[in-house]
Amino acid sequence: MKNYDVECTWHYHNGTKHPNGTLLSRSHTYHPALRPTPYKIYKNIQKISLSLDKEPIGISALDAISNIYDSKVEIIPDLNVLTRILYFSGGITKKIKFPPPIGEFEFRAASCTGALYHIEIYVVCSDITGLSAGVYHFDPKELKLNVLRKGDFRQVLVNATADEEFVKQAPVTLIFTDVFSRNSIKYQAREYRHAFWDCGTIIANTLSIISAHKISSRLISGFVDSQINNLLDLDSNKEASLVTLSIGCTNKPIPQSPTLVPINIESASSDSDVDYPEINSMHDASSLCDTIEVKSWRKHFVKPQYAATDLISLRTETLTRDTIEKVILRRGSTRAFSHDSINFEELSTILKRSTNGIDADFLCRNNILNDLYLIVNKVDGLPSGSYHYARERDSLQLLRKGDFRETSGNLGLDQDLPHDASVTIFLMVNLQKVLESFGNRGYRIAQLDAAITGGRMYLAAYALNLGATGLTFYDDLVTNFFSPHAKNKDTMFMIALGKKAKSS
Ligand SMILES: Cc1cc2nc3c(=O)[nH]c(=O)nc-3n(C[C@H](O)[C@H](O)[C@H](O)COP(=O)(O)O)c2cc1C
Incomplete structure (x- = not known):
């Protein structure tokens, strides 16, 4: 299995080390005026406007960061809660004016290397209050959901994660993807590290808001990559799924999913068209190909313990x-x-x-x-x-x-x-x-x-x-x-x- 041929990781990791990584060019330059559009724009597609309630629900940040709920009690976020989860994860929270050619700059809820915002968030859900079952893309600029597929497609997630228990019970799953070139334009091949850094800072926010609402959630990193990417209709050479987060608990069984057909929706962003093959190789080498591989991969890691003194x-x-x-x-x-x-x-x-x-x-x-x-x-x-x-x-x-x-x-x-x-x-x-x-x-x-x-x-x-x-x-x-x-x-x-x- 190529996942266990770990030479690829060492080649990538050592090659992208500062200061002399062989996969990084020292003469590379980037000017902020060349910054790609920091979100995906879907054309000719149904959009759902979100109404945002930013009012605090009264949970302290310190509790929200550290509390983890693992309830089996039925709890299904409604559209209002989902909107808050999306906004406080990846929404635009402030604007700052810089001198030309940069101009007004929008900052997001979570930090991001170079403020390039290369992580996109998608939603796969059952019918929840305020929103029909479907597959959606979160548009932080317009505060809207782009409708990619109508119907309950959660069974695709269950299949892709080899029947992961939490995915089976979750009414909502978020998928975090990475648009490679939106960040590699500045950071070259080191981008693939940034993908997880910038996804992780977002997820820290997501988990906090979810826990503030006393909802359980689980990060699922083991899945058949191609199945999740197909669900979102991604060109996986340019954009790929990194991790999924299943949220809430429902007792209703998941119905058979509608047939998965390509959706061919036009999307645009001014992403750079310079590719870094090392990013694609690293992503490919760390992809899981089928559910047998996912099942054997999903075993618990035993953390080494240290005898600490002083x-x-x-x-x-x-x-x-x-x-x-x-x-x-x-x-x-x-x-x-x-x-x-x-x-x-x-x-x-x-x-x-x-x-x-x-x-x-x-x-x-x-x-x-x-x-x-x-x-x-x-x-x-x-x-x-x-x-x-x-x-x-x-x-x-x-x-x-x-x-x-x-x-x-x-x-x-x-x-x-x-x-x-x-x-x-x-x-x-x-x-x-x-x-x-x-x-x-x-x-x-x-x-x-x-x-x-x-x-x-x-x-x-x-x-x-x-x-x-x-x-x-x-x-x-x-x-x-x-x-x-x-x-x-x-x-x-x-x-x-x-x-x-x-x-x-
Ligand atoms: C993993 C990571 C590494 C970063 N590295 C640097 C850095 O080396 N130097 C720096 O000035 N800022 C660094 N930043 C800060 C980003 O530039 C900043 O998050 C981005 O401009 C967005 O602004 P905000 O965090 O104020 O919202 C880093 C941020 C992250 C998440």
Whole structure:
């Protein structure tokens, strides 16, 4: 099975490392004026206008981030709730005017590398209150649903996921796709990492809003790729499904699905037509071809445990009641950090709330795949130095005491943000172990898992009125810095936390 021929992942991962990845051209340039249209536009298609209720429902962001519901009680989101889920995941939340040629720029609910917004969201549902069964594309610009197929097509999802139990009971499933060239225009072949980073930050928001509504959900990453792509009628050389999220629970059995025919709907976006074959190869190599492969792939990963010494227990949390909706609307990537410290209670809150686990088909409950490594530049109550987060023990393990501010800036691609932040956090995974269990597709879930945690950290930081930004990094320098503890681990995601500088 090609999924377990993991040479492809190593070729891609090593080839897209900063600074000298062989799959990246150092002379490549990108000008924001060339930015592709950041959403898909369907022509000559029925559209359904959505009416959005942004009013908070009263759940604090910190609770929404960390609570996970696994109810078997029937709960079916209606169109109002679905609209809120879509808007707070991928909706346009603010507009900023920049000098020409950029002009007005629309920002979304979740952070995204280069603000290129290459992740699209689709809905597959049964009849729910306010919306008939169908397959829809979410249009964030017009706040509408594009009707791709009418009828209940959920059985296609059940087949594609080899009878996954949660998919069978879910009235609604979201599918997150990636339009490759919309991001590779700037980031070249490294785009395939960004696909999961930027999908993960969106999903962090999606999970929070779903949990605020006390609805259960499960991420499903094991499916027959071609079947899901066909359902959405995608040209999979340009756009492909990354992951699905099943939401809610219904006791009604799923009917036989209507026949799946190509829909041939014209869609347009000004995506760049420069292709990066390494992205297609990596996606292809991590695709699952049939349900037999999906079934054997879906086994639980046992997370390695570390005997931690020199532990510093996390502090009592700092709680705020700011609602999840309010926090999503005020989130934005911090553009400059002051050198002021945050305190250990705030850091403890962010760590605890964002690592409470993900309900997914690749994890045991309450688990995450990635390990967290920290550089503490300035945190009241915690000595500066490098740390490993011993999640199971609610503690930080001091690796090296000292002032590593210069290193922190250096590891984050020599930018000011990681230098000036109070803390930088690296989500790292033993990639070889993940690939042994999950094959090339393990690369997808390792990136996604890290990005969901990163997205939750963004929200937790903003809930505490702190700043945060995702960052890119020099891969091997990070591993070297945290070794020997992080020997054999690769970085999947980096985030900086701190106090915003007054000017930002
Ligand atoms: C994974 C990830 C990596 C990022 N890397 C950088 C970076 O290296 N430097 C930077 O200035 N911003 C970085 N950003 C921030 C994005 O530029 C920002 O999210 C985007 O412009 C959208 O703005 P917003 O987050 O304020 O909504 C990153 C964001 C993410 C999600």
